[in-house]
Amino acid sequence: MKQTTPLLEMRGITKRFGPLTAVDGVDLDVRAGEVHALLGENGAGKSTLMNCLFGLQQPDAGEIRIEGTPVRVDGPRAALRHGIGMVHQHFKLVPSLTVAENVFLGHERMRAFGFLDRAAQRARVAELSERYGIGVDPDAKVKDLSVGAQQRVEIIRALSEDVRLLVLDEPTAVLTPQETERLFETLRGFVAAGLGVVLISHHLSEVCRIADRVTVLRHGRRVAAERVADVDEHRLAELIVGKDLPRQTKEWGRGTPGAPKLEVRGLHVRDSRGVELIKGLDLTVHAGEIVGIAGVAGNGQTELVEAIAGIRRPGAGSIRVAGVEVAGRRPRAARVAGLAHVPEDRNTRGLSVWSPVTDNIVVGHLDDRSLGRPLLKPARVRRLAERLIERFDVRVAHPGVFAKRLSGGNAQKMVLARELSREPEVIVCCEPVRGLDIAATEFVHRQLVEHRDRGAAVLLVSTELPEILSLADRILVMFTGEVVGEFAGDRPSEFEVGRLMLGMSA
C-alpha cells in the first residue's frame, strides 16, 4: 500500500483572508478507493481547503498533485478536467433551471454556433443516473425538488465528467438518518469502483461508520491524520476541540410546565404561489417548558416561526401569545404581548449589519422611558448597551462597532442580549446555535434553560436532532406542514424521530 502514489496530495496549502489565516500549511493525502474524512470545528478551514482544491479559491501557498503530477486548479472547470468533483456544503444550484441544465452549468454540451445541445445533456444525466443508481428526472426544475433530490442533483453534477475524486462537504447536514444511509450506500459503491472520496462531516458516528482515514483541522492547521480503525468518537472529538472532554454529553434537566403561554390553533400558511406550507397546525407551549420542533429543513418550521413572530401572514388560525391574539398582526403586536424571537436568518432578520452594536441592542428597549424622552440621552443609551454587552458576554471592542464585524457567536449573543433582556414570556428560536462553536453553543443553551426555569415558554426549532434531544421537554416532529408525532416523557432515539421526519409512521 505504501508504494502506490496517492490519488491526491495537497502539500503546505495556506490561505489567508486579510489578517485571518483560514488554512495554514495543511497537508492532505487521499488514496483511490478510500473515504477520507476531514474534521474540525466551525471555521477550522475545512471548506476553505476544499475550495482551494476545487479552484473556487486560490491558495496563497502550497501545491496540489493528482497521481503525482503537480496541477494548477484555477477554477471549477479545471477541477472537473482533472477529475475532481465537489458537492458543496450549501447547495449551489440555480432554482429555475432544469436538472440537466444545472448538472452541465459551466461545461455545457454544445452544438455549432454557441447553441446548447440539450438532448446530449439529458442523455448523459439519464446515463449517470442509471449507472450510479441515483434517481433524478433530467427535465425537472430544481426549485420543484425536495432537499434530498437536490442533494442527488449535486452529486450527479459532481460526477458529470469522468471523476476520480469526489469531495462532499457536510452532505448529511440536511438529510434524515434514512437518507444518510442511502447516501453512504452510494459512496461505498464509488469507493468499490476505485474513486477517492473526501467527506466533511460534524457527525462523528457517521465518520466512524464510513471513513477509512481522517484528517483533523484546528484553527487552520492540521492537528492529526489517523486511520479510523485506530481512534474512537471520543478521541476524535478531543482532537477537534483540542482539549480533554468529559465523557458525558451535557444534561440540561427538565422543566416544570405551568399555564399555556403560546397557543397555536388551526394554523394555515400559504406561500405567494398559494402552496400550503402549514396545514392546520395545533401547538401549545406552557410556561416553564421547552418544546422542540424537529424536522427536515423545508417542512414548514420556518413558516411556523415566521407566522408566530408576525413576519408571515397566516391564511387562517389563531396564535395567542400570553393570551393575546396576534395572528395576522405585525411583529410589534407579538413583541408587546411578550414574545422574543431569535430568528434563523441572523444576518438579515436578527441584526442590522451596518448598525453599531448599541443600536442593535437598544432598539429592543425603545419603550424604556428612562432612556430619555422625547430625545434619547446618548449617555444612558450607551450605558444600557454596555450593561447588556457585559451581561451577555459579547466580545466587542466598544459598543460603536458595527454588527458586521462580530464573529458568528458574538453576533448571536448580541441578538440574545436584545431579545432575552426584555424578560419575555415566550421565546421562539430557530437554529439558535447554527454556526456556533462549543463554548458559544453552551452559552446559548444555558440562556434558554435559565429562561425556561424562570417560567418562560420556549419553542425551539432545529434541524440538529441532538440539540433538540438534549434540550426539549417535549418534542414535536413536523413533516410537510403538519405535526406528525409528539414525544413527551422519555427521550426517543434519533432513529425513532428520524423515521417521523421522513414521513414514515413511527
Next chain:
Amino acid sequence: ACGSEGTPAASGGKPAAKNMVAPLSGQLGDKSFMDSANRGFKRAETDLGVTVKVIEASTNDAPAWERNLREAAKRDDVGLVLTGGTVVASTLKKVSPAFPNQKFLIFDAPSQGPNSTGITYAQNEGAFLAGALAAYITKSPDKFPKAKGSMKVGLCAGMDIPVIRDFIVGFQQGVKTVDPNVTVDVRFTGDFVSPQKGFDTASAMFKDGADVVYQVAGPTGIGILKAAKEAGRYGIGTDSNQNDLHPGFIAASVIKSVDNTVYQAIKDFTDGKLTMGETRVGDLSNDGVSIEFDDAIVPADVQKQIGDLKQQVTDGKITVDTALK
C-alpha cells in the same frame, strides 16, 4: 476685437460706451433667434468697433440669468447690457431698477423700465403671410406640384405658450383671408427640443392630408421640415432662413430680423440715439419681420399676391389678430 478685459474706461483706449456684455437666457447654436442676435453682435463688433461679450446660460436656469444680468450690470466699464427672449423680461424688470445708471437692451420683449429699450417682433404678421402662402399652396396643386389639393394645411408648434399662440392666430387669419374653406390642423409636440418628435408629429399631419406644414417649434422644427421632405410635400420655416435645409421642399421662411434690429439698436446707441424706456417694434413695415420665398417653388404670381397682402397689412387695411394682450 482686441478690447482686453477690465481696461478702465477712463484710461483712454475704448470708452465704456463701446464695451457691451450680453448675458443670454439660453445658448448659442439654436439656429434661431439667439444665433440671429449673435450675428447682429458680430456685425456691430466689426462695423462699429464695439466689443460684445456673450454669456450663455442654460435655458432652464432663471436664477443664472438674473445672476449674469446683475454681474454685467454692476460693471461700470460696460455701456450697454444686451439680453433677449420673452422669458427673461420679468428678470430684467426685477434687476434694472437696481442699476438706474446702467442701460439695457432687450430683444424679443418690450422695454422693462426707464433704463431699458425693448425690441418686439410682430410674429403674428409674419405668420399671417405664412398662412396666406399655405392656403395658396393647398388651393393650387397646379402651381405647387407636390401638393395634393387637400384644402388642408398644418401648423406644428412646440409648447402652447403665448408667443406661439400669436403665431397661430396670425397663421389662421392668413389662411382664412385667402380661402375660408381651407382647414388648419394645429398640433403641439409639447417641447422645443425633440426634433424626432417634430418629425413624427409632422409626418402624421402630412399623412392626415396636410399639403404644407408651418413649423414654429424651435429646434423641434428641424424634424418638422425634414418630415416635409420625407412626405414629399411642403414646409415653411421660421425665425431664420431655413429654405436651404431641404431645397425644393421648403417654400418659404418667415424671418424675424433679430440680427438687423439688434445691430441697428447698437448703432443707435453708439450714436447716442437709443431712447431708453421705449419699445421698438419689428414688423412687416420695417422689415423686422419678413417672408423669404424659395423662388424655385413659389411662382412669381403667388409671391405678388402675398406681396399685396403684406402691403395691406403695412397700410393698415388689414389688422392681424394677436394673442398678446
Next chain:
Amino acid sequence: MTDTTAPAASPARARLSALRPSPGLRQSLIAIALGLLASLIIIAVIADEPMAAFRAFALGSFEDVYSFGTMLSIATILAITGLSSAIGFKAGAFNIGGEGQLYAGGLTAAVVALYMPGPGPVVMVTALVAAAVVGAAWIAIPALLRVYFGVTEIVTTLMSTYIAIDVTTYLVKAYFKDPQSGALETPPIPQETWLPGILSPSNANYGLFLAVLLAGAMALFLARTRLGLRLRLVGLQPSFAENVGIASDRTLLGGMLTSGALAGLAGGVAILGLTHNFIDSFSPQFGFLGITVALIGRLSPFGVLAAAVLYGSLMTGATSMQSVSDVPFALVFILQGLLILLITSQGIRRRGAM
C-alpha cells in the same frame, strides 16, 4: 456622523482620533480633490488661459459679498433638496423625482403668494407650508406603489417629474398666467411675501437660516429620536427592522413623504427667495442635484450643508468661468458624475481608508 459612538478606550486617544477626519469624510475630501483635478485637466485642455479659468471656477464665488451671497442663495436651495434626498436614502428609498416635487411646490408657493390675502409673513409661511404639502402629495403615488406593491420608485419618481413639469406648465397657461408677459409665467409675487434678503444686493435670503434649521432638526431627529433610529434601521435593513417590531412600511412611507415635502419646500424657497415668480425655467435641476449633494455630504445633515456650499460655489463658479474663458458649463455635470462615482466607491475605500 450620526453613527459615531465614542470608543470606550482611553479618553486621550479618543480625543485625538476625533481630530482626525473620519474615513467617510476623508473619502469625500479625496473625491473632491480628484474631481477638481479632473476639471483642471479638462480646463487645461480647453481653455486659452487655464489658470484664470480655473481660478474663476474654484474661487469665483468667494471674491466679493455679491458673489458670495449669490452662491449662498443657490446653496440654500441645494441644501434643502439635498436634505430631501438624504432623508429618502436614509429611509431606504431613491427619490430621483425631487425635481418634479420642486416644480409642484414652486407653483403652489407662487399661487398662494399671489392669491392669498393677509399680512405678508403669514402668506409667506402658508406658501411654504403649502409647497411642502404639495411636494409630499406629488411623491405619494410613487411612495405608495413602492411601499405596498414593491414598484421601483426610481422609474416612477422620475416619470412623475416629467408629469409635474407638464402639469405645472399647463396650470400656469390655463389659470395663473401673467397677462403682461409673452412668456409662460405667473405675475411677480408681492414683495411682502418674499423671503427677506440678506447680503444685499445678492439674492441670499432667510431661506438660508431655514436650511440650517432643517439640517439641525434632521440631525437631531436621526441621532436622538426613537423615530429617527427606527428610520435609519428601516433604511439599512428593512427585514431586520420589521422583525424587531418597527412598521417598516409606514416608516418608509413617512421617509418618502418627508423627502417629497422637503423638495416641495425647496421649490417654495426658490420662488419666494430667488425668482419671485413661477416660470418653468426656474430650476437649473435643483431637485436632481439634491442627489449629488446628499451623496457628497454622505447623507449627514451637516455634511449636506457643506456639500451644498461646495456645489453652489461650483455652479456659480462655472458661470463666472464662462465670462473669462470659453470653457462650457458642461464641466459641472462631468464633475458631478465623477464625484458621485468617487464618493460612493467601495473599491477605493478599501484601499484608501481603514
Next chain:
Amino acid sequence: MSGLANFLALAITSTIPVLATAMGGAIAERARATNIAMDGSMLIAALVALGVTDKTQNVWVGLVAGVLAGGLFSALLALAAFVLRCDIIIAGIALNLLASGLALLVTVVVFHQPGTYAPAGLPTLPHVPLGPLAEIPVLGPALDRQSVLVYVALALVAVAWVVTHKTRFGLWVQAVGESDEAALAAGISPVRVRTTAIIASGLTAGVGGAFLTISVVGTFNTQTTNGAGFIALAAIIFGRATILGSAAAAFLFGLAVAASLQMQGGGGLLDPQLLHALPYVTTIVVLAVYGVRRRRVERFAASDTAYVPAIIPRD
C-alpha cells in the same frame, strides 16, 4: 382606416428607440445588473452616430460608431460597479450625468456647436418602401417607408430571444441572475457575465440612440433622449425582464406616444401639454398595474436583504 394606419405608423416609429434599448437592457436585468445608464448610452450614441455620419458622410459608419460608443459608455458602468465597486444604481445615475456633461462638452469643443448640433446635408438612414405590400390594409401603410432601424430593432428582438433561450450565454445570464454562488461553483464568473450583459445593453441602447439622430432628423441636443432610456427600463420591469414581455411593453409606450400626438388631431380632447405627459403617465400606470396584479409583496421579502445602503456607514 387610414387614421388607424397613421396611428400605427406613429406608434411603430415611437417604439423603436425604447424597444431596441430594452432588448439589451432586459438581458442585463436578467443578470441582475440593472443598467440605469442606458439613457446616457443612448445620448452618447446619438451624438457619436451624428458626428461620425457628418465627418464620414456615410450613415452606416455613423450607425456602427454610435452603437459601439453606446457599448463603450456602458462599459464604464461595469467599471464603476465592479472595479470601483459603486452601487450599480447610483453609478448609473452618475453616468447619466456624466453623459450629458460629456455630450455637451463634445458638442462645444469638438464640433464647435453650442447647444444644438445640426450638421447640414447629412445623409440619413434609408427608409424601406414596401412596394406592393403597402397595399395590405392598415399594416401596409403603417409599415411602409419606415426606417430601416425598425427592422433592425425587430431583428434585435429575435436575437435577444434566441440568445436568452438557446445559447450558453443565455443560460449563464440566468444562472448569474439567480445565484452568484451557483454560478461561481460552476466556474462562471458573475462579473464577466454581467459585464458582457451590460455592454450588450449599451450596444442596443446605441441602436436606440442612433435612431434619434441619424434615422431622420440629423440634429442633436442634450435632451435628445427625453428619458427614453428610463422608459425602456420601465418596459423591462413591466415585462419582467422577459424579451417578449419587454418588447410588448415597449410597444405599449409607443402607442402612448402616438396617442399623445394623434389625439390632438381629432379635435383636441385634452390640452396638448397634458397629452405630452401621457407616455409618462402610462409608464406609472403600467407599473402600478403590474405591482397591484402581483399583489402585495410578501412584507420584507428576503430580497430586501440584498439592499445595500447608498453610502455604507462607517463605524
